Every structure is written in structure tokens, then in C-alpha cells.
Amino acid sequence: MTFTLHPTLAADSTPVVSLELSDVRLMRDARYPWVLVIPRVANVKDAYQLDPVQQQTLTRESAQVSRALMALFAPFKLNVAALGNVVPQLHLHHIARSPGDPAWPRPVWGVGEPVPYTDERLATRVQQLRNVLTVS
Amino acid sequence: MTFTLHPTLAADSTPVVSLELSDVRLMRDARYPWVLVIPRVANVKDAYQLDPVQQQTLTRESAQVSRALMALFAPFKLNVAALGNVVPQLHLHHIARSPGDPAWPRPVWGVGEPVPYTDERLATRVQQLRNVLTVS
Numbered sequence: 001m002t003f004t005l006h007p008t009l010a011a012d013s014t015p016v017v018s019l020e021l022s023d024v025r026l027m028r029d030a031r032y033p034w035v036l037v038i039p040r041v042a043n044v045k046d047a048y049q050l051d052p053v054q055q056q057t058l059t060r061e062s063a064q065v066s067r068a069l070m071a072l073f074a075p076f077k078l079n080v081a082a083l084g085n086v087v088p089q090l091h092l093h094h095i096a097r098s099p100g101d102p103a104w105p106r107p108v109w110g111v112g113e114p115v116p117y118t119d120e121r122l123a124t125r126v127q128q129l130r131n132v133l134t135v136s
Numbered sequence: 137m138t139f140t141l142h143p144t145l146a147a148d149s150t151p152v153v154s155l156e157l158s159d160v161r162l163m164r165d166a167r168y169p170w171v172l173v174i175p176r177v178a179n180v181k182d183a184y185q186l187d188p189v190q191q192q193t194l195t196r197e198s199a200q201v202s203r204a205l206m207a208l209f210a211p212f213k214l215n216v217a218a219l220g221n222v223v224p225q226l227h228l229h230h231i232a233r234s235p236g237d238p239a240w241p242r243p244v245w246g247v248g249e250p251v252p253y254t255d256e257r258l259a260t261r262v263q264q265l266r267n268v269l270t271v272s
Contacts, residue, residue, distance in 0.1 A: 046213070046214045047195075047198070047202070048199035048203055055195050062184070076221075076224075077181060078181075079217070079221070081219065081243075083215045085233055085240065085241035107217075107245050109242065
């Protein structure tokens, strides 16, 4: 079976770059720098279901995205999470968190409503991430 | 600098087993099968800060704990997350989630209060996990 991005993930995020295993997408919520890493593997809910090589690749790609968020936004802490209770297609959230952000110190899920980017801010943020992720 | 378990993690959880890189501990909250995986590496907040070999080992150990939770509790979904806004010592939550649990389908953090295990239930659960994790 071929991989198809879950329609909820497609609607909530914008493509940044395709890495070896995973698509990197920016969540459409200007409150936080928030990036999804989604392995292009069909029928996988949890990371342990990937084969060992895919697991190692996902680990490298998650670290690459983590370093990009640290370099661009210098947050106090990253939140890296695979939850998927509502959308059970494996996707790893990477969220740059700092004191004073709208959910701090709680997790971001379920806190308030997403704030849309302007078209210009969205394009800028995607380009920033693309620049860092395509050289690292 | 040597690794010392953060006092909050020590207070909130009970030791299960020490793997090659990480300590596995059971959260003292009977509402969910909820296990922490904590690399014994000092001064690390986020997984990308581990060296590449440690990252791969952590990935293996996280998969091992994930398979153990699936085998023992057959949840609908795992939640695997490194948050650490309040306790910024790297620790990976592994939580077995199913429809009908007290937070479903939301994340577990901030929902209600932990429900303590009885001593007997705690000992049983630790032993179950230890049995699966020491043969896998």
C-alpha cells in the first residue's frame, strides 16, 4: 500500500521539505514554531512499527529538525512528541517552547485556537526552515 | 559531570529496569500504563544533544518499551513524548492510550490528578514490565 498523507495533517500544515524518509511540514499556527516530521510509510501508527533502519533514519531526521528549530528560534526547550490519538498516522511534533508562550509551561495541545500566519509570514518561515534543513 | 535523576522524576515514578543507556521507570499514576525512559547522561535536555550512538540506542530502547506496552496492555495508541518544560532533564514518556481512558482523546498532562497505585498493584505492574523488558 502506498503512503498518503492524512487529510487532517494536510489541512493543518504546509510542506517545507522532503527528507530521505520523512516529509517536514510547518503547522499553520503562528503562536509557536511548530514542525511535523512524517515518515512516508503506509500503515504506521507508532515509531516502533518502522523497521530498524527506518527508525534510525527517523531519529536522525528528528535531530536535524530539532537543531534547525534551536538554530532559528533559540527556544528554552523543545517538545518532541508522537501522540496521534485523533490522527493515528505516525507524525512527530517538534515545537519550540519558551517561557511566556501562550501555553507555557503546559503542552500546547488543546490550549486556545491556532493563530493563522499571514501569507508573507508563512512564506518567510517556510523559507527559513528550508534554508537550514537543506544544508544541514 | 555525573548523571543524577531529577528529584521530581524520582518522586513521581518507581524504578523498573536499567537498560544499556536508559533507566525505565513506572509513573505512579494508576490511570494509565505510563513509563518513563531516561538516558543516564548528564546535562541533556533534548534528544538531539545526545551523541549519534546514544541517539540510536535511545531509539532502540524506546521501541523496546513501546513493544512491551503493546504486548502487556494492547492499547489503541501509544503516546511517546519528550516535553520537559517543567523538568528539563531528558525523559521520554511512553503512555498506553485507549478510548475511554480519563483523558481520551486529549494528551494526559494537566488532566485531573494522578491516582496512586496500591502497593500490591504497583509491585505487580513493575514485575510485569520487568519480565517483558528483561527478555526482549
